[in-house]
Amino acid sequence: MTSSKVQTPATVRRVAILGGNRIPFARSNTVYATASNQEMLTATIQGLVDRFNLHGERLGDVVGGAVMKHSRDFNLVRESVLSTTLSRDTPAFDIQQACGTGLEAAMLVANKIALGHIECGIAGGVDTTSDAPVGLNEKLRKILLEASRAKTTVQRLTALAKVRPAMLVQPALPRNGEPRTGLSMGEHAEQMAAEWDISREDQDELALRSHQNLARAYEDGFFNDLMTPFKGVARDNNLRADLSIEKLRSLKPCFDKKVRPEQGTLTPGNSTPLTDGASAVLLASEEWAAARGIPVLAYLTFSEVAAVDFFEAKEGLLMAPAYAVPRMLARAGLKLQDFDYYEIHEAFAAQVLCTLKAWENKTFCKDKLGLDKPLGKINRSKLNVNGSSLAAGHPFAATGGRIVATLAKILEQKGSGRGLISICAAGGQGVVAIVER
Amino acid sequence: MATRRKPAMTTIEITTPRHAAQLYAGALLSSRKRPGVVKSLKAVTYVRPEVKLDAADVAAYAKVCGFRHEAGVPLLYPQMLTFPLAMEFFASEYCPWPAMGTVHLANRVHQHHKLNVGDVLRVEMRTGELLAHEKGQVFTLEFAISRDGERVWDGTMTALRIGVKHPVGKPYASALTADVDLSCQATFSAPADIGRRYGLVSGDMNPIHLSAPSARLFGFRQAIAHGLWTKARALAAMLPNQPLESAEVVVEFKTPLYLPGRASLWATRRVSGPQPHNAVFEVRNAKGDKPHLRAQLGYTVAA
Numbered sequence: 001m002t003s004s005k006v007q008t009p010a011t012v013r014r015v016a017i018l019g020g021n022r023i024p025f026a027r028s029n030t031v032y033a034t035a036s037n038q039e040m041l042t043a044t045i046q047g048l049v050d051r052f053n054l055h056g057e058r059l060g061d062v063v064g065g066a067v068m069k070h071s072r073d074f075n076l077v078r079e080s081v082l083s084t085t086l087s088r089d090t091p092a093f094d095i096q097q098a099c100g101t102g103l104e105a106a107m108l109v110a111n112k113i114a115l116g117h118i119e120c121g122i123a124g125g126v127d128t129t130s131d132a133p134v135g136l137n138e139k140l141r142k143i144l145l146e147a148s149r150a151k152t153t154v155q156r157l158t159a160l161a162k163v164r165p166a167m168l169v170q171p172a173l174p175r176n177g178e179p180r181t182g183l184s185m186g187e188h189a190e191q192m193a194a195e196w197d198i199s200r201e202d203q204d205e206l207a208l209r210s211h212q213n214l215a216r217a218y219e220d221g222f223f224n225d226l227m228t229p230f231k232g233v234a235r236d237n238n239l240r241a242d243l244s245i246e247k248l249r250s251l252k253p254c255f256d257k258k259v260r261p262e263q264g265t266l267t268p269g270n271s272t273p274l275t276d277g278a279s280a281v282l283l284a285s286e287e288w289a290a291a292r293g294i295p296v297l298a299y300l301t302f303s304e305v306a307a308v309d310f311f312e313a314k315e316g317l318l319m320a321p322a323y324a325v326p327r328m329l330a331r332a333g334l335k336l337q338d339f340d341y342y343e344i345h346e347a348f349a350a351q352v353l354c355t356l357k358a359w360e361n362k363t364f365c366k367d368k369l370g371l372d373k374p375l376g377k378i379n380r381s382k383l384n385v386n387g388s389s390l391a392a393g394h395p396f397a398a399t400g401g402r403i404v405a406t407l408a409k410i411l412e413q414k415g416s417g418r419g420l421i422s423i424c425a426a427g428g429q430g431v432v433a434i435v436e437r
Numbered sequence: 438m439a440t441r442r443k444p445a446m447t448t449i450e451i452t453t454p455r456h457a458a459q460l461y462a463g464a465l466l467s468s469r470k471r472p473g474v475v476k477s478l479k480a481v482t483y484v485r486p487e488v489k490l491d492a493a494d495v496a497a498y499a500k501v502c503g504f505r506h507e508a509g510v511p512l513l514y515p516q517m518l519t520f521p522l523a524m525e526f527f528a529s530e531y532c533p534w535p536a537m538g539t540v541h542l543a544n545r546v547h548q549h550h551k552l553n554v555g556d557v558l559r560v561e562m563r564t565g566e567l568l569a570h571e572k573g574q575v576f577t578l579e580f581a582i583s584r585d586g587e588r589v590w591d592g593t594m595t596a597l598r599i600g601v602k603h604p605v606g607k608p609y610a611s612a613l614t615a616d617v618d619l620s621c622q623a624t625f626s627a628p629a630d631i632g633r634r635y636g637l638v639s640g641d642m643n644p645i646h647l648s649a650p651s652a653r654l655f656g657f658r659q660a661i662a663h664g665l666w667t668k669a670r671a672l673a674a675m676l677p678n679q680p681l682e683s684a685e686v687v688v689e690f691k692t693p694l695y696l697p698g699r700a701s702l703w704a705t706r707r708v709s710g711p712q713p714h715n716a717v718f719e720v721r722n723a724k725g726d727k728p729h730l731r732a733q734l735g736y737t738v739a740a
Contacts, residue, residue: 199706199707200620200622200705200706201618201620201705201707204620245618246618248620249618249619249620249621250620250621250725251621252621252622252623252624252701253621253622253623256623261674262622262623262625262673262674262702263622263674263675264622264623267621
């Protein structure tokens with residue numbers, strides 16, 4: 001036997017969050033309408049490189065991705081790295097886990113650092129729904145592929161003869177929907193709001209707080225060292241500092257038609273808009289940070305992923321974080337109340353409220369989570385204290401990086417503490433993590 | 438031909454309602470009424486002793502008002518059964534005022550038990566009270582519907598005779614609670630032909646609802662939607678798509694909804710009330726700044 005020669009990695013190391021950077025987020029088809037994922041991610045990583053003076057540095061890895069991606073962007077992150085002033089010897093790879101992409105990327109980099117595989121790395125994400133990958137008409141695409149497979153001119157012409165003019169003006173557009181249900185994310189969230197009896201008023205109030213909190217954070221200069229202006233924009237253009245509850249009440253539900261006609265509760269005000277933007281965070285071992293004199297903001301300590309059967313078992317599409325968090329808490333030996341801050345991604349106000357209600361619900365916690373008693377309430381004043389996606393917008397893959405950097409800085413400002421991150425993702429998935437200082 | 442008899446002094450039994458045209462002839466003829474000072478309404482009761490909840494009639498009504506089949510017998514449908522009684526009253530000597538020019542001010546209904554298609558019901562209407570309103574004389578008509586001797590539904594129609602000087606009775610007061618904040622819930626259209634379509638299912642062929650020319654004869658610039666259609670259309674959006682065990686709804690009509698038009702529904706369910714589910718809602722103009730009607734609703738879903 002030779003197994004005794006197989007080595008075990010020495011120890012698991014703490015993973016430090018050193019900082020983050022993002023470009024301001026912009027509603028789809030506004031100021032970044034002509035910006036590509038490549039441009040936005042490059043600008044974001046370069047901003048981080050500038051802030052931490054990483055010019056010419058070879059980092060261990062750069063991991064990121066985009067949900068809405070052109071096929072030509074197969075090496076999106078590596079191409080961005082090559083366009084920055086980082087060493088060209090810095091490796092990079094793309095991942096994609098819908099809205100969980102950004103946080104999943106951070107976890108991948110963190111795990112490599114923890115195990116000593118690398119010393120430092122950048123995790124990021126980018127998305128544009130403006131510069132969307134519009135495809136050839138599907139029938140036309142099949143005809144062209146058939147023609148390219150043809151061995152004779154006759155075969156080729158036979159294939160091409162099937163082309164019809166309509167195919168030229170009916171492109172394949174990307175859809176913001178679940179392939180298995182045909183319902184959009186918003187329609188699923190509306191179903192969840194119905195199942196959990198989440199009121200319109202509660203959703204609007206959560207949305208208003210998100211805008212108020214984000215506006216206050218901007219006023220306090222909170223984002224000054226977390227953001228690089230891009231295309232002349234210096235703050236998220238979805239933010240409405242003067243938003244009122246009356247304005248939110250005046251908006252008509254927009255996801256009700258198929259799932260809950262005329263009885264909807266989700267509106268454009270309490271749902272995130274399609275958004276363009278990018279974010280990145282710098283993670284490292286404590287030794288690497290100390291060697292460069294970069295202070296540690298906080299540590300990424302735990303993570304968990306979960307997925308639910310939203311198709312046959314009919315669990316709510318965006319309920320997976322409700323399952324992921326208790327599993328992570330059990331591993332960490334913590335209670336839901338053991339946190340100073342909660343960063344629950346506001347895909348929809350209803351998603352946040354359903355999750356919180358599920359954790360307070362005895363039946364759900366017993367039957368679905370297998371717990372003796374409910375996880376209980378959280379102190380709502382600790383939730384999304386500097387705003388979240390309802391105000392900032394939600395460029396799918398960029399949200400994780402925004403939240404990790406925001407929470408790390410909040411903990412750094414407080415001096416010590418613990419924060420919980422929860423992000424729901426398409427396909428019935430959830431990605432959650434704990435950040436501590 | 439209607440068969441009518443007067444078994445007792447003030448109870449009038451109507452076994453076969455007269456044709457709409459006859460009812461309207463009576464209503465129009467009632468325009469000749471020139472009452473002096475009216476001190477009280479004579480206590481009189483009109484009765485339809487046996488009315489079957491007809492599946493086709495219910496379905497036609499539900500379709501015009503936007504109710505789905507799964508919702509069962511719509512909450513306001515029984516009101517349709519009372520209509521011939523109200524018309525008889527308006528045309529009769531017991532109603533001191535003409536039918537035309539009487540404004541529907543408010544409507545209240547209370548369903549006590551689940552109703553089913555095929556139920557045989559006894560429908561009664563009796564004269565109510567007089568109330569003083571700043572614009573004229575308010576009077577009420579009380580409806581009661583029973584099944585096998587048990588009350589299953591009742592309602593009140595509150596009408597205003599505009600221009601009556603020195604109205605009598607207690608001052609009219611709104612039954613609705615104070616202001617609550619409402620959110621935009623939906624928008625819906627009130628099509629040009631909805632007055633005619635609702636007229637056919639309700640029997641209420643008042644010319645002000647049928648067409649612009651007929652409405653102009655009575656001083657409206659366009660046809661206006663039936664208040665009870667607007668109320669029913671809003672209820673179709675507010676109520677669940679399942680039968681109700683019990684429900685109560687009070688509505689006050691504010692301004693006419695001109696046809697064709699668009700309206701918006703504003704609502705909140707964050708209100709307390711006597712039922713497990715309670716709501717306040719308004720139908721407003723498309724812009725949402727002028728109310729057509731305001732209502733309070735409570736309901737219990739059937740098991």
